[in-house]
Amino acid sequence: MAPKHWQIGDWCANPNANQIDGPNGSVELEPKVMDLLILLARQPGEVLSKPEIAEALWGNVHVNDDALTRTVFKLRKALGDKAREALYLQTVPKRGYRLIADVTPPAVVRPASLEGKPLPIRGLIALGLIVVSALVVLGVLVGGGADDAPAMQAERIDSRMARADGFYFRFTRADNEAALRLYESVLESEPDRADALAGLANALTQRVIRYTGPDAQERARPGVAAALAAGWLATPEAEAASARAVAFARQATERDPGHARAWRALGLALSAHREFEPARLAYERALVIEPDDWGALINLSEISQLSGQSEHVMPYMERAWEAMQRRYDRDAVEIGPWQSAVGIRIAESHTDAGSLAQAETWYRRVLALDPLNPAAIHGLAALLRAAGDIDAARALCQDLAAGTDETC
Known part of the structure; x- marks a missing residue:
């Protein structure tokens, strides 16, 4: 029977035992950590995005970004790898992760008809994938083993x-x-x-x-x-x-x-x-x-206010807004209740400071994402009335009344 071990750099990985053997001896991996290693090893050198990895590891179960970050950290720790000086798992900013070590997949038993004939590398890879797929299917059909x-x-x-x-x-x-x-x-x-x-x-x-x-x-x-x-x-x-x-x-x-x-x-x-x-x-x-931990940025803004460092309050809030923009597609459920409130707070701060053009810009940013937000409409309408643009203020209030039970 062909061995089922993968050679990944200096490490030999045994997925069935959730174990790797190498320079630091034997290390046991959690199943998800091993899944991540083999997923990347099947496509060495190729960048896999975070959504692709999350779907492969967790399927239809929704997990936040922290779950993947934790799994990556544990894999790096097991391999003795470092994020800044990666020898195995490389972070590709704004794209995902890739395995950069040399990979030798499990050996494949060659049919007798091919003995003595060289097998093209593409054929070897394809045959290896077929064998792996067959083993997976067989494991499902017979109920798997103790490792399941x-x-x-x-x-x-x-x-x-x-x-x-x-x-x-x-x-x-x-x-x-x-x-x-x-x-x-x-x-x-x-x-x-x-x-x-x-x-x-x-x-x-x-x-x-x-x-x-x-x-x-x-x-x-x-x-x-x-x-x-x-x-x-x-x-x-x-x-x-x-x-x-x-x-x-x-x-x-x-x-x-x-x-x-x-x-x-x-x-x-x-x-x-x-x-x-x-x-x-x-x-x-x-x-x-x-760096895009928007929750930490919001909380730093509050800490700055409480500790008398008011000059840092709004810069942290503005960084939080931008981080939310970048992470919204991944964390929509978590970000949804917060983003409008952050934008409105920034707008109100500019209003209090007399920076009315900046305040109007921020109210409009909120409304571009949350068109019937009552607080944003009230704030923008007040600025427009103060600037003499009564018709524009009235149109905003009419839209609000038509779409909600709110009135200006």
């Missing part, structure tokens, strides 16, 4: 993780509690899973900031600033709860130092614990890993 059980379990956990994230990003009290319980259930299966630790820390922090304390019973607080203004974060109950969130977030950064979401979770938890400078450093660390 861990893979199926991993898929179920990944699906539960994606569902938890879906609840979390709705930002309601009930959804936050549902997300919290799902993150806890993921950690029961994988106690060291960094994204679940970060998710749990986030849900615990949101519970403290928005949904607990006497003044939050009728209406959730909008953020850290409101919780501080209410005096809630200084209470022993809130301090204990936020300290717990900090502990989980720190665990996440220790388990996976290359996980942007873990550092962002730590920044949020530290903010709730009123440790603003350590929070700022955590957010900056997230941006080193993922």
Whole structure:
């Protein structure tokens, strides 16, 4: 029987055992990490986009960008590779990833009729793909082997993780509690899973900031600033709860130092614990890993306001808007509830500063993406009336009234 091992640079990969052997001895890989390695090894030197990789690894299960980033980080760590001096897995900015090491696929048994005859390289590759495909089909038909059980379990956990994230990003009290319980259930299966630790820390922090304390019973607080203004974060109950969130977030950064979401979770938890400078450093660390981490940029804007660094508030918000623009196609569900609010806040800031042309530009940017946003229409109509363009202001208000129950 032909061996099923792949030679990838200095490493020999055995997909059936989820193991690689090489310069650092034997290393066990998670099933998804091995899947990523073999996916790239089948097309050495070719760039695969993040959406292509996500579809190949997770199929129809929606996962956010952090799941792929975490998988890439774990593969690099196993191979002893470095992102900036890659010998195996190379990041191609704005495109995706590719494997740059030499690859020798599993050996193929040659038919007797071909003995003594050279096989063209294209024929060898095609024959190898046919054999691999046949083995996969055979594995499905006979129910697979013992290795299928861990893979199926991993898929179920990944699906539960994606569902938890879906609840979390709705930002309601009930959804936050549902997300919290799902993150806890993921950690029961994988106690060291960094994204679940970060998710749990986030849900615990949101519970403290928005949904607990006497003044939050009728209406959730909008953020850290409101919780501080209410005096809630200084209470022993809130301090204990936020300290717990900090502990989980720190665990996440220790388990996976290359996980942007873990550092962002730590920044949020530290903010709730009123440790603003350590929070700022955590957010900056997230941006080193993922420069388009728009959530970290929004939170840095709030930290700047709370710590008296008002000159940084709007630059961070404008960077957040641009990052949202670049990532919208990948993170539409997460970005949707936030982008208009960010644009409106920038417009209002320009209005307060007397930069009316800039304010009008930002209101129009919001309306280009969210045509019936009441706050943007109210703000732009007010600017147009002040400038004497009554007809344009009236037309905006008529569109709003025709499409919604809102009036100017």
